[in-house]
Amino acid sequence: xxxxxxxNQFDFFDxxxxxxxxxxxxxxxxxxxxAQNRVTEEMLxxxxxxxxxxxxxxxxxxxxxxxxxxxxxxxxxxxxxxxxLDDITDMIHNIVSRLRVYDITGVDRNLVEFAAVxxxxxxxxATAIGGLRHSKNARVVFDAxxxxxxxxxVGDVMRNRVLAxxxxxxxxPILVIKWKDIYQxxxxxxxxxxxxxxxxxxxxxxxx
Amino acid sequence: xxxxxxxNQFDFFDxxxxxxxxxxxxxxxxxxxxAQNRVTEEMLxxxxxxxxxxxxxxxxxxxxxxxxxxxxxxxxxxxxxxxxLDDITDMIHNIVSRLRVYDITGVDRNLVEFAAVxxxxxxxxATAIGGLRHSKNARVVFDAxxxxxxxxxVGDVMRNRVLAxxxxxxxxPILVIKWKDIYQxxxxxxxxxxxxxxxxxxxxxxxx
Amino acid sequence: xxxxxxxNQFDFFDxxxxxxxxxxxxxxxxxxxxAQNRVTEEMLxxxxxxxxxxxxxxxxxxxxxxxxxxxxxxxxxxxxxxxxLDDITDMIHNIVSRLRVYDITGVDRNLVEFAAVxxxxxxxxATAIGGLRHSKNARVVFDAxxxxxxxxxVGDVMRNRVLAxxxxxxxxPILVIKWKDIYQxxxxxxxxxxxxxxxxxxxxxxxx
Numbered sequence: 001x002x003x004x005x006x007x008n009q010f011d012f013f014d015x016x017x018x019x020x021x022x023x024x025x026x027x028x029x030x031x032x033x034x035a036q037n038r039v040t041e042e043m044l045x046x047x048x049x050x051x052x053x054x055x056x057x058x059x060x061x062x063x064x065x066x067x068x069x070x071x072x073x074x075x076x077x078x079x080x081x082x083x084x085l086d087d088i089t090d091m092i093h094n095i096v097s098r099l100r101v102y103d104i105t106g107v108d109r110n111l112v113e114f115a116a117v118x119x120x121x122x123x124x125x126a127t128a129i130g131g132l133r134h135s136k137n138a139r140v141v142f143d144a145x146x147x148x149x150x151x152x153x154v155g156d157v158m159r160n161r162v163l164a165x166x167x168x169x170x171x172x173p174i175l176v177i178k179w180k181d182i183y184q185x186x187x188x189x190x191x192x193x194x195x196x197x198x199x200x201x202x203x204x205x206x207x208x
Numbered sequence: 209x210x211x212x213x214x215x216n217q218f219d220f221f222d223x224x225x226x227x228x229x230x231x232x233x234x235x236x237x238x239x240x241x242x243a244q245n246r247v248t249e250e251m252l253x254x255x256x257x258x259x260x261x262x263x264x265x266x267x268x269x270x271x272x273x274x275x276x277x278x279x280x281x282x283x284x285x286x287x288x289x290x291x292x293l294d295d296i297t298d299m300i301h302n303i304v305s306r307l308r309v310y311d312i313t314g315v316d317r318n319l320v321e322f323a324a325v326x327x328x329x330x331x332x333x334a335t336a337i338g339g340l341r342h343s344k345n346a347r348v349v350f351d352a353x354x355x356x357x358x359x360x361x362v363g364d365v366m367r368n369r370v371l372a373x374x375x376x377x378x379x380x381p382i383l384v385i386k387w388k389d390i391y392q393x394x395x396x397x398x399x400x401x402x403x404x405x406x407x408x409x410x411x412x413x414x415x416x
Numbered sequence: 417x418x419x420x421x422x423x424n425q426f427d428f429f430d431x432x433x434x435x436x437x438x439x440x441x442x443x444x445x446x447x448x449x450x451a452q453n454r455v456t457e458e459m460l461x462x463x464x465x466x467x468x469x470x471x472x473x474x475x476x477x478x479x480x481x482x483x484x485x486x487x488x489x490x491x492x493x494x495x496x497x498x499x500x501l502d503d504i505t506d507m508i509h510n511i512v513s514r515l516r517v518y519d520i521t522g523v524d525r526n527l528v529e530f531a532a533v534x535x536x537x538x539x540x541x542a543t544a545i546g547g548l549r550h551s552k553n554a555r556v557v558f559d560a561x562x563x564x565x566x567x568x569x570v571g572d573v574m575r576n577r578v579l580a581x582x583x584x585x586x587x588x589p590i591l592v593i594k595w596k597d598i599y600q601x602x603x604x605x606x607x608x609x610x611x612x613x614x615x616x617x618x619x620x621x622x623x624x
Contacts, residue, residue: 066413076284076492101372164517173381173589177388180593205482274621284492309580381589385596 010064012072013133015057019085020122020129022054026092027115027122027189034115035107039100047096054089058082073203081203084196085129088122091189095182102178110162114186117158121151121193128200135207142204145197155190159183218272220280221341223265227293228330228337230262234300235323235330235397242323243315247308255304262297266290281340281411289411292404293337296330299397303390310386318370322394325366329359329401336408343415350412353405363398367391426480428488429549431473435501436538436545438470442508443531443538443605450531451523455516463512470505474498489548489619497619500612501545504538507605511598518594526578530602533574537567537609544616551623558620561613571606575599 029050033043061082065071071078128144131137162183170176237258241251269290273279279286336352339345370391378384445466449459477498481487487494544560547553578599586592 062410063413066410067416097368101368102375103372160513160517164519167518167590167594170590173593174375174378174384176590176593177381177384178375202478202482205479208483270618271621274618275624305576309576310583311580382583382586382592385589385592386583 010068012061012064012078015061015064016081016085016129016132017126019054019057019061019082020126022050022057023085023088023092023122024119024126026050026054026089027119030092030096031112031115031119033096033099034111037107038105039096043096044100047093051089051093054086058086074206077199077203077206080199081129081196084192084199085125087192088125088189088196091185091192092118095185095189098182098185102182104178104182108179110158110165111182111186114155114158114183117151117155118186118189118193121148121155121190124148124151125193125196128197132200132203138204138208141200145201148193148197152190152194155187159187218276220269220272220286223269223272224289224293224337224340225334227262227265227269227290228334230258230265231293231296231300231330232327232334234258234262234297235327238300238304239320239323239327241304241307242319245315246313247304252304252308255301259297259301262294266294282414285407285411285414288407289337289404292400292407293333295400296333296397296404299393299400300326303393303397306390306393310390312386312390316387318366318373319390319394322363322366322391325359325363326394326397326401329356329363329398332356332359333401333404336405340408340411346412346416349408353409356401356405360398360402363395367395426484428477428480428494431477431480432497432501432545432548433542435470435473435477435498436542438466438473439501439504439508439538440535440542442466442470442505443535446508446512447528447531447535449512449515450527453523454521455512459512460516463509467505467509470502474502490622493615493619493622496615497545497612500608500615501541503608504541504605504612507601507608508534511601511605514598514601518598520594520598524595526574526581527598527602530571530574530599533567533571534602534605534609537564537571537606540564540567541609541612544613548616548619554620554624557616561617564609564613568606568610571603575603 026047029043029047033039033047036043062079065075065078065082124144124147128141128148131141131144163180166176166179166183170179234255237251237255241247241255244251270287273283273286273290332352332355336349336356339349339352371388374384374387374391378387442463445463449455449463452459478495481491481494481498540560540563544557544564547557547560579596582592582595582599586595
């Protein structure tokens with residue numbers, strides 16, 4: 001029992017690294033998708049797989065949280081982190097699904113640009129999560145959080161610019177409806193990344 | 209005092225069953241509305257009444273939670289359950305209200321189909337809530353939760369299908385705007401049902 | 417140490433009053449903006465400043481919360497209050513930003529009306545927050561909360577009325593898209609004010 005408790009225990013840090021790994025995979029795949037002419041059935045299936053894997057890890061973390069008495073950091077922070085990381089992958093999945101539902105074809109340079117910023121942001125989130133385990137990483141975690149905040153501002157400005165452009169130039173209202181949703185979703189991914197680093201920030205402050 | 213504490217205590221299980229009863233009533237009524245040619249003033253009033261009744265129960269639960277020291281399960285789960293159940297009724301109210309605001313007339317077979325799935329899902333939520341009181345019901349609760357998750361996936365696929373159809377065929381952008389909102393709201397009801405069973409799941413795991 | 421603890425401690429009440437002050441400033445400024453013909457670059461900058469100041473206070477409160485062991489009321493209520501108050505200023509900022517992105521010109525009497533109701537609601541929120549410090553203010557706090565709830569209902573009715581009007585009369589779908597978003601955002605500010613007084617309500621009940 002003693003050994004089980006100390007050597008075999010569920011490692012929340014490992015699971016969070018695994019979960020953010022799926023988010024990075026989603027962001028990387030989204031970049032590929034954005035560079036293609038259209039979303040194929042195969043791309044949809046691949047994206048759903050990544051989302052499903054992320055989902056499973058989130059589920060495992062929550063289940064374990066509910067069974068565990070002593071946790072490496074506050075229970076509500078563990079819960080929030082699992083949920084927010086899940087939201088990153090979900091939102092990226094949403095965009096890919098929407099591109100297909102809206103039957104969007106052709107490469108949109110704004111979306112390609114968004115995909116690049118999203119990938120940078122999710123990678124910075126992964127760096128922050130990866131540094132959580134050891135307090136000696138505080139600087140690395142802090143810098144990654146600052147970067148995620150910076151990229152959220154970049155995304156905000158981009159969203160405003162592309163929407164202004166869309167409304168100023170588009171003739172077809174149906175296209176306005178479609179792209180407004182897609183750009184909005186893209187910006188939301190960056191908002192969710194910022195939410196994640198707010199939780200990371202809370203964890204760091206409490207451990208200081 | 210002793211007697212009052214033990215015999216007269218506020219019963220959270222009773223109140224949750226009452227609250228989910230209003231959600232079932234809302235879902236049942238929404239099916240009726242979806243089968244009609246238009247939303248009348250009387251239907252709006254009836255829907256607002258159901259929503260108001262659900263609201264009152266939620267308020268009573270939260271107020272009692274704030275006054276009660278020992279609760280049958282975790283405080284945050286009680287809070288989340290009351291809020292999420294309230295959201296089911298609110299979202300259904302939203303759709304009915306939107307049908308009126310958007311002056312939608314005629315029976316839409318997609319909406320009728322959504323209303324049927326929503327009713328099934330809310331009834332499964334009611335089964336899960338009804339089983340919470342006794343651990344011997346674990347199997348029934350578990351099966352109901354699985355059913356709600358399944359129906360959420362059904363709703364997801366339906367939403368994608370009807371939106372793809374809408375964008376592919378609709379000539380009038382105003383109609384696209386209206387129906388996109390309505391189908392999206394319908395799918396959100398199923399998401400909220402899934403959120404409820406996530407809370408139920410947490411409660412079950414902690415009690416195991 | 418003793419003195420530091422008792423005399424120099426971080427005052428959550430002061431900070432919340434400061435934070436709601438920024439929300440009132442945002443609401444007051446939004447009224448000015450709504451009465452103008454268009455959103456200028458200067459207005460955008462001013463609005464971003466107010467939002468940034470509110471953000472800073474929220475950040476200070478959360479940071480202090482994470483470092484403080486004994487708080488004047490429940491930790492989760494402090495957290496929720498800081499987040500919801502921040503949301504008021506954020507949402508108002510969103511509307512102003514959207515007016516600019518959508519290149520809206522001319523004074524819209526519906527928006528002017530919304531801005532007036534928003535200002536009343538945010539002032540009532542400020543009254544509720546200002547009364548939290550002393551239990552002798554319970555009546556004042558209670559009345560302010562009732563007023564915020566009332567104004568949320570007013571906003572709901574207004575939103576439904578202006579949207580029905582918009583869909584019934586607008587010829588240009590692009591205009592429908594723009595104004596639907598703006599009116600929806602305006603109504604959301606009133607929802608967030610209601611969320612704030614729900615937290616205030618919780619705090620009052622627990623202290624009773």
